Amino acid sequence: MIQVILLGYGNVGSHLLQELVFRENVKVVQVYNRSPFELPKEMQNIETTQNLSDLKEADVYITSISDDTISEFTEKLPFQNRLVVHTSGAVSMDVLSNKNRKGVFYPLQTFSKNQEVDFKNIPVCIEAENPQDLKILKALGELISDKVVKINSEQRATIHVAAVFVNNFTNYLYQIGADILSEKDIPFEILIPLIQETGKKIERLSPEMAQTGPAKRNDQKTIEKHLKMIQNESYKELYALITKQLQAYHKPKNHEL
């Protein structure tokens, strides 16, 4: 039975609680949050606190707080030599306070309040200073996910950059699509099957193989027509830049044909 205390009850913290609370072999001992919070009805038997000095003993303390505050926050914990992990893709394991044993438990996913996710498919990237702690994190990860991977801080930073492109920036492209349609009163819903197929295709084809469109096939006529149609100067600039990069990328291959 792994005893867990969650430190922080935001998007990541609340999703982790949801996943852990009803599993066998794990017990959520306590949930801490700085500001007032309330657990869902069915979890109200779990102890909550806003006071660090009330923290109990546990096998692993999982912080899910903003990156900038991890260092200072973990320095303030009123105990030492226990396993304290963060859940961030962006920061190194080293930002954790030296007072405790360090680790990382990073679920590679985008979480929003009130949006359920299927944890089974979420890669959980784990890291720890020593093998025993890594074993605890592995056991904990495998309770909720089929894909637990040992990833060091440098690799995790790389994954985080890649995730910004495929998640944050992709979502911005969705927003541009929605915006362009709304100017002509066309509902955004019409694009959703295309968006989802775009994300499904790359299960079987590499993104390079899956690439289609006017830039890939160097269709200058359509590109110019599109640039004329786009009113918003930012979107026009972005269209031009990505098109230029796609053309440059696929050019050598076109010559080969």
Next chain:
Amino acid sequence: MIQVILLGYGNVGSHLLQELVFRENVKVVQVYNRSPFELPKEMQNIETTQNLSDLKEADVYITSISDDTISEFTEKLPFQNRLVVHTSGAVSMDVLSNKNRKGVFYPLQTFSKNQEVDFKNIPVCIEAENPQDLKILKALGELISDKVVKINSEQRATIHVAAVFVNNFTNYLYQIGADILSEKDIPFEILIPLIQETGKKIERLSPEMAQTGPAKRNDQKTIEKHLKMIQNESYKELYALITKQLQAYHKPKNHEL
């Protein structure tokens, strides 16, 4: 019973055939392609031809050929006053030859050879010069899709621009993600759950609401760290541009808080 002849057996043509061939209430009379081609075994009872003068009579002729060739190709068809439609998002209905009745039957989706798609969810955008022909296209569309929408050429051009952003450009972001990971020998598969959740989230949240990441929360420290980490100059330029645009877009709202 709607009689259909398919003109062109590329990605779109072959997927349309696949969908139409085993339906009731529609008969694929013939498939034409300029270059030699072969239908799948189970469809070899369908007549094929590479010769325009062999074309039979049908209720609707569906061309799926490259945009640039639609005008010239439909001018060469050896008949008149029949319903001839194209399947392109990018070009106006007007590019079709005046010899025949014009229409558009545009499935809003990305097709790749050997990749099956679920047509039921694909919006089919239809347009025709006259109400009777629109009725035929609507009936044909509803045989294969639950979402048949009447869309004029101007709206369709707008949808096509939006589709370039959410499909072609998004796929390029996937490619960048794959590239960044491969430099550190991390398999691209690790990003797939995140990619698919990104496309799923917007069923329930607007892209604006779904936006997360360092640019959205104006986390300059992470942004600078990422820019330093990205080796490829093109990717760096794109990261900087999208981040600038996201920061500008979300800035007023940050002030409101």
